[in-house]
Amino acid sequence: RQATVTIADSEYEAFLELLHFIYSGKLTPTEPILVVDILLAADKFEVASCIKLCGERLVDLPMTAESAVMCLDLPCSISMAPALAEAAKKFLAKRYDKFLLTKFQDELMRISLTGIVAILSRNHPGVASEESVYDFVLRWAHFQYPNPEERHKILSSSLLPLVPVVRSMTNGILIDQPSCIVDFTLSRGQCSGLFPSGSIRSPPFYCGGHGFFLSAHGKMEPSNFFGLLIEKLEDKGPVRGTIDYEIEVKTRQSLEFLFLWRRTTTTDSRQALGCRIPWPSIIADNSRFFIDDKLHLRVHVKITPQP
Template sequence: MAGGNALEEPEVDAGFEFAFDNDAFSDKLLRIEVFGSDNEKSSDSSRILMGTPILRVNTVNVNSAILAAKSPFFFKLFSNGMKESDQRQTTLRINDSEENAFMEVIRFMYSGKLTPTTEPTLLVDILMAADKFEVVSCMKLCGQRLMGLPMTPQSAVSCLDLACSVSMPAALAEAAKKFLAERYKEFLSTKFQDELMRIPLAGIVAILSRNHLVVASEEAVYDFVLRWADCQYPNSEERRKILGSRLLPLVPIMRAMKNVITINQPSYKLYINLERERCSRLFLSGSEYCRQFRFMGHLFVLSAHCNMDSSNSFGLLLEMPVEDKELVRGTIDYKFEAKTRLTLEFDTKYESTCTIGSREDVRCKDLFSVPWTNFIADDSPFFIDDILHLRIHLKIVY
């Protein structure tokens, strides 16, 4: 990470190192109850985790005036008339993943210094603990240190996650975004796929937010986003929310189709005009190829048919290749619509829902619910100036 003057703040020796954990200069005994990392985290460290076993207990002698001067959290803890403010022993409850960082923050409040480290993840942990206990000077120093260290994918993502909950300097967040965008500039390359599938949402958003991605096609970006969301969010409701609100708006093909696509439920309308003469040939051939098209990275093949049953009828078949159906979980809602001379408006003639991956196709054997002779007759209401107007309406729901 490049250095930034806005973050630079020299370490200040607070001059109280001699008093740390020294009974002679302390008026409080801080009892630290450490719980497992899987427990729910809370910004209120005195919150009792009922029924949760304590892994271990540490005790530290502290001076309440020193801690209160550096931290509004401890100022309130020691002065607001709570039980902890009247007793010599005060209890805090933290997760074991926070333990080392919390002790660094306590020592910092005495000395104004941090233990020398070149490990970005440790500095991120300390910064999170400093934010939790409202030690602003420690947060600033952690930011300064982070800006002076080389970034890693893990530390970059951690910095971006912090930006949602911690008052992070803009320069640090921007450095993390720049690192991720540069590292994964060719993010569809095979060598990055396993690594990218493990990167959390904040990192993927940062990568997609950059406009200079080197990709084979916009559809490839869309397909990657679907695969990543499918891997990270097995719950369909949560996946749909993340795709619609955070990811799909960043995909180039979605931005280009914003007048057609509803982001949280991508939809598409395909218009087909068939001449009466071409429809007539269906009676002899049985089927007639109409259209092959792609929508949201999936290939669709639409064909018209004369179904040779007892009455014969006009029908439509919409197919997807097997490999496309297996790309992602979700459903596709279909509507087959047609104009008539009676209204000159598109009316829904058939609708269905298909699960992607089920390998089923959508088939309507009798679109107009009339025999073939009525459909193709000169006075048929389905032809306007000898043209059959069809519309296929698709909506993908993840």
């Protein structure tokens, strides 16, 4: 009786090493990536003794970035998969503890989603670098996921929740659309901290290939007010065409977003645009703008290019 075994080209070397192990009982490779490949082959063909030996060897061998990412994706049928995944996370966190450095950027662009999630989950670069982390995440997503819908799904579900500045202010982001709607949330504590002359800035969001951000300000002079401004990043030069801006706020009475401010501009100016709310009405204990001590804002931006 004959049986046919089909293996992919990428599995060929690992399969030969597995055959060698079956007939000799010896596992000779010491290169981490090849050992992971042999482990996967042994799991595929249910060679338990080889699975055990490969797992033990991987624990003792120094990891590489590629082998660490492979260990994160091991099937749950491998008993040592959780231990190897934890070791891989520690390795990646240590290797890329300063992952914003220029020297790591090309290397990181080639790391898979599971690896990037592990790095972001274990490293906290500090408030001063949060926007740089956000920019890094966007660049990585653009590199790995050219399809906008797939990219947006990955960003929303897996990556942006790991960026502190996004967790603190941004609820949803649409990227590189001719028009976009972005929701922001500020706590009462964040708003109170703006008085008498503070400000807070959202992570950037993108519309029609141009970057924008929302900033909130507290001003005591010449009159006490809470200000909201939409500003354009200096990334791709002035916008040639019409830009429609709108800010909405959710109120306690309706629990729906209501119109707060609207502006259309046809200039190429980088001037920040927005509105002011008297400070007492925004921060009062019975303020209609806070729902469970949260201020919910919605920003609309639409770019219509010149014909």
